[in-house]
Amino acid sequence: xxxxxxxxxxxxxxxxQIAYQTAFKGFRVTVxxxxxxxxxxxxDRIQKLKARYQEDLGATQAEVDAAYDRMSFNSDLAAAAADxxxxxxxxPEVVPIKTDFYTKLGQVAPAKTxxxxxxxxxxxxQFAEATGRPAQFLALHFANEIWKNNTAEIxxxxxxxxxxxxxxxxxxxxxxxxxxxxxxxxxxxxxxxxLVPLLDAGQRLLVKGIADPATIDxxxxxxxxxxxxxxxxxxxVGLTTAYNIGLAKAQATGDExxxxxxxxLKTEYIDKGKLGVATGEGFYKxxxxxxxxxxxxxx
Ligand code: NAD
Numbered sequence: 001x002x003x004x005x006x007x008x009x010x011x012x013x014x015x016x017q018i019a020y021q022t023a024f025k026g027f028r029v030t031v032x033x034x035x036x037x038x039x040x041x042x043x044d045r046i047q048k049l050k051a052r053y054q055e056d057l058g059a060t061q062a063e064v065d066a067a068y069d070r071m072s073f074n075s076d077l078a079a080a081a082a083d084x085x086x087x088x089x090x091x092p093e094v095v096p097i098k099t100d101f102y103t104k105l106g107q108v109a110p111a112k113t114x115x116x117x118x119x120x121x122x123x124x125x126q127f128a129e130a131t132g133r134p135a136q137f138l139a140l141h142f143a144n145e146i147w148k149n150n151t152a153e154i155x156x157x158x159x160x161x162x163x164x165x166x167x168x169x170x171x172x173x174x175x176x177x178x179x180x181x182x183x184x185x186x187x188x189x190x191x192x193x194x195l196v197p198l199l200d201a202g203q204r205l206l207v208k209g210i211a212d213p214a215t216i217d218x219x220x221x222x223x224x225x226x227x228x229x230x231x232x233x234x235x236x237v238g239l240t241t242a243y244n245i246g247l248a249k250a251q252a253t254g255d256e257x258x259x260x261x262x263x264x265l266k267t268e269y270i271d272k273g274k275l276g277v278a279t280g281e282g283f284y285k286x287x288x289x290x291x292x293x294x295x296x297x298x299x
Pocket of ligand 1: 009010011012013014015032033034038089090091092093097101118119120121141142143144
């Protein structure tokens with residue numbers, strides 16, 4: 001892997017984090033977004049990340065400033081991709097937007113450039129043809145708060161070149177990630193293939209009246225040694241996200257139990273401003289949730 005210049009396309013929540021983390025680890029980073037207003041917001045977001053790197057990682061002022069100095073910002077796609085070894089795409093999760101983006105990028109990027117998608121729910125094979133270079137395309141999926149939650153799931157589609165796969169795995173390690181290769185396409189990658197069924201099962205136990213959130217979490221925590229149960233995890237994910245996923249599932253399949261889950265999240269939590277850790281209360285109250293009390297796991 002001899003990547004030096006990385007372009008991050010889409011500078012929202014995840015794109016800003018991917019760009020800053022990559023610069024923090026010494027790469028030259030160009031941030032691309034649709035206009036200067038979006039890039040201005042990204043600059044603010046990235047300036048705020050500096051404090052998180054200092055608090056969470058013990059980075060020095062000089063280090064966080066040097067990382068920012070390795071970044072440049074451009075709203076012209078051809079210019080932003082002109083010397084890119086790798087373009088990481090983190091634009092909206094909307095198929096026509098991504099298809100259009102890859103079609104344009106494929107036309108303006110140099111032949112050497114590798115493309116990687118951070119999409120959470122769409123598969124690389126959906127866009128492989130649009131890129132014009134399917135062998136040089138794959139998924140590279142990060143988690144929110146990338147500097148702490150440092151998973152990188154690297155997923156091939158059937159046409160991805162083996163060296164490209166290996167190089168992107170090496171790149172993920174070079175920017176401080178734990179690299180998790182997926183040899184085949186899998187919706188939800190590894191993490192969400194495990195996590196979503198767990199969260200669903202917890203919520204179904206609750207709406208069926210089997211047990212309360214604390215008992216369900218306690219069972220999982222004592223039984224497996226996990227640091228959080230499904231409701232503790234839902235508070236971290238945010239109940240609005242959980243609601244949107246549950247509602248979409250209920251509407252797509254007519255699943256009445258999932259509809260009950262969505263209704264419960266809405267009326268008992270979201271409508272009362274209890275959105276999870278972010279608002280200080282969800283299934284638990286923060287910063288000292290009941291499941292952290294010394295006797296929670298003992299009785
Ligand atoms: P976001 O809405 O915060 O940011 C999207 C950015 O893309 C915005 O800055 C927007 O201006 C820009 N954009 C829109 N159209 C564009 C285009 N044609 N070209 C370039 N930029 C364009 O979204 P996000 O939450 O950062 O998600 C981006 C991608 O990352 C999605 O594919 C999502 O599935 C994935 N992802 C998100 C998370 C998360 O927790 N938010 C985690 C992992 C992966």
